Amino acid sequence: MTNLVSDTVVVLAATLLIGGADARALQEKIPVREGLTIVTAIAESRGDYESIKTVTAVTEKEVQVAYAAELANGRKVQSGRKVLRSDLLTAREYRPEFVSEQNVAHPGTTALGVSKAVLEELLAKGETLFTGQTRTSGGVRKVTGPITKVGIVKYPMLVNDRKVDVEAVHAKGDFERATGEFWVLNDPENPLMLKFHFVEKKSEIVAKLEEASKGRLQIPMREYALEVVKISWPGAEAAPSAIEQQLEDDGRAEVYGIYFDFGKATLKPESAPVLKEIAALLAKNPSWALDVEGHTDNIGTDARNMALSKERAEAVKAALVGEHGIDAARLTPAGFGASTPVESNDTLAGRARNRRVELVKRGTDPIYSRSALAGSPPVARTAGITVAVTAVSASSATTPPSSAGSDALVR
Numbered sequence: 224m225t226n227l228v229s230d231t232v233v234v235l236a237a238t239l240l241i242g243g244a245d246a247r248a249l250q251e252k253i254p255v256r257e258g259l260t261i262v263t264a265i266a267e268s269r270g271d272y273e274s275i276k277t278v279t280a281v282t283e284k285e286v287q288v289a290y291a292a293e294l295a296n297g298r299k300v301q302s303g304r305k306v307l308r309s310d311l312l313t314a315r316e317y318r319p320e321f322v323s324e325q326n327v328a329h330p331g332t333t334a335l336g337v338s339k340a341v342l343e344e345l346l347a348k349g350e351t352l353f354t355g356q357t358r359t360s361g362g363v364r365k366v367t368g369p370i371t372k373v374g375i376v377k378y379p380m381l382v383n384d385r386k387v388d389v390e391a392v393h394a395k396g397d398f399e400r401a402t403g404e405f406w407v408l409n410d411p412e413n414p415l416m417l418k419f420h421f422v423e424k425k426s427e428i429v430a431k432l433e434e435a436s437k438g439r440l441q442i443p444m445r446e447y448a449l450e451v452v453k454i455s456w457p458g459a460e461a462a463p464s465a466i467e468q469q470l471e472d473d474g475r476a477e478v479y480g481i482y483f484d485f486g487k488a489t490l491k492p493e494s495a496p497v498l499k500e501i502a503a504l505l506a507k508n509p510s511w512a513l514d515v516e517g518h519t520d521n522i523g524t525d526a527r528n529m530a531l532s533k534e535r536a537e538a539v540k541a542a543l544v545g546e547h548g549i550d551a552a553r554l555t556p557a558g559f560g561a562s563t564p565v566e567s568n569d570t571l572a573g574r575a576r577n578r579r580v581e582l583v584k585r586g587t588d589p590i591y592s593r594s595a596l597a598g599s600p601p602v603a604r605t606a607g608i609t610v611a612v613t614a615v616s617a618s619s620a621t622t623p624p625s626s627a628g629s630d631a632l633v634r
Contacts, residue, residue, distance in 0.1 A: 253382075253413060254456060255281050260493075261335065261415070262453040264575040266446075271295075271522065271574055272485045273452070274321075275493055276335065284308060288334055290321040291493070293485045303327070306334050314338045316354040316365075317416060319449065336407060336415035343411050345372050345394060357401045357421035358447040366421075370396035370405060378406055378417050379572075381453040384479045391417050400424055401447075415454075421447040450572045453479060481539065481580055488534035490542055498539070501582070502547035512553040512585040515540050520574035521561040533558025539580050555585070 253259070259278040264271060274292035281287075290302040302321040305328040318332035337353070344351040354367040373395055377388035390409040396402065406418040423445040481498070482491035490498075505511055517532030517539075536556035543549040566573035 253454065255286060255413075256456065257281070258457040260453075260455050261451055264450045264452050264571045265292075266448050266571050271520070271571065273482070273575060275482065275491075276321075279303070285328070286311070287326065291491075295485060297485065304329070304334050306332075311338055313340045315341065315352055317341075318356060319416070320356060320363075336413070339411045339414060342392065342407055342409075342414040345370065345392060345407075346409075346411075353396060353405075355403070355419070357398075357403065357423075358445060364400060366396075366398040366401060366403070368396055368398045370394040370403070375409060376406070378408075380417070380451055381455075381479055383455050389417070415451065416449075418450045419448070448571055450570075450575075452572050452575045455480070483535055483538075483578075486531070488531065488538040490538055494542075498542050498547065502543055502549055505543070505549050505553065506547075513555070514583040514585060515554050515556045516581040516583060517556070517558045518563060518577060518579050518581065519561050520577045521564070521568040522574065525560055528560035529558050531558070532560050536580060 255278055257279060261276045263274045263276065265274060272293060272295050274290060277289045277291075279287045279289045285308060286306045288304045288306065290300065290304065293299045300321065300323070302323060303326040304321060305326055307328065307330060310331060310333055314331050314333050315338070316332040317337050318329055319334060320329075321334075341351050341353060349372045350369050352367070353370040354365060357364055357366055371394060373393040376391055376393050378391040379386065379388050381387070382389070391406040392409050394405045394407070396405070401421045401423050403419060403421045405416065408415040408417055480496060481494045483489060483494075484491060505513075515536045517534070517536035519528040519532050521528070533556065536558055540551070540554040540556045543554060544551045561568070561577070564573075564577045565579070566576050568574050568577060
């Protein structure tokens with residue numbers, strides 16, 4: 224792996240607004256450096272899953288990106304892409320495709336967002352020429368055409384384990400076979416594609432069939448959606464270093480970064496840093512005992528979600544005990560399925576954040592502990608008793624969500 228040197232670092236500045244009633248502007252530097260990680264939620268017909276894209280090297284010529292995901296069909300993909308620095312400046316084509324080959328370069332394209340030229344023209348003129356990829360009933364298709372700026376909006380996500388609103392440019396496009404909406408980070412030096420949503424257009428044949436049925440037949444068009452839910456990088460001042468302080472001050476802290484395989488309780492290797500942080504806090508505070516509570520989205524049956532959430536809570540306990548030497552008696556796993564969402568399950572990102580693990584500090588009033596009330600109606604969260612560890616993980620079942628898509632187009 225190429226070492227990152229100071230004269231090849233690209234520093235990307237973005238204005239982040241801390242979410243909540245007391246929102247305030249905060250300047251963050253997002254460096255393209257080894258370890259920069261982008262977690263993306265994708266929906267397809269078999270369920271939701273996440274991809275993890277990590278910058279592995281930056282040179283004067285290119286940026287190298289590693290890709291890992293387990294697709295909804297169970298196929299695991301590990302790949303790599305090279306993006307030329309010249310393309311980050313001027314390329315017109317956004318190609319979010321990662322295939323099985325390692326370190327493939329696609330000259331004339333970008334991978335993580337649009338180019339600087341595309342965003343600057345969209346901001347200056349309100350319109351720009353754009354080429355992207357969508358999925359239709361006929362397969363993967365390239366689309367080209369003008370996209371028009373709708374406005375500048377706030378986009379909620381996690382940056383270094385903090386819930387923030389980033390400033391995004393919202394645009395729309397009407398292409399030959401699909402319509403599309405796009406949300407791009409409003410930073411010409413780092414125009415990440417934060418979200419896109421394509422909807423396939425009805426063909427003439429489909430339209431005639433629906434018309435002939437006189438309303439009895441409605442054929443749904445395929446959708447292709449992607450949303451960034453988390454960005455992080457090593458060395459940043461982030462939640463892991465602040466967990467203990469938040470617990471001491473408020474009795475509650477949130478950390479993110481536990482990943483599971485699709486529909487399973489298997490922890491991904493990328494979960495290691497957060498598990499290490501939790502273990503370190505437990506070692507430093509030997510009097511702490513925690514309930515480990517698993518939660519899912521609402522995709523799938525209640526029974527399956529309840530079982531999966533319990534299995535994932537048990538997997539977290541097993542990792543802390545087996546890999547970090549934590550006393551098993553200090554950890555009690557429990558599953559709650561989809562009964563206590565933290566966000567709406569109607570959105571792709573909301574479902575991703577609802578798939579999580581929470582740790583509850585034992586010794587607090589049991590009325591606030593869901594583990595103490597297992598089988599009872601969900602209780603409200605109260606500051607001072609909950610440590611939430613949100614896991615960006617794969618969906619819980621195979622019941623189809625409302626949209627479909629993938630940024631891993633496997634060949």
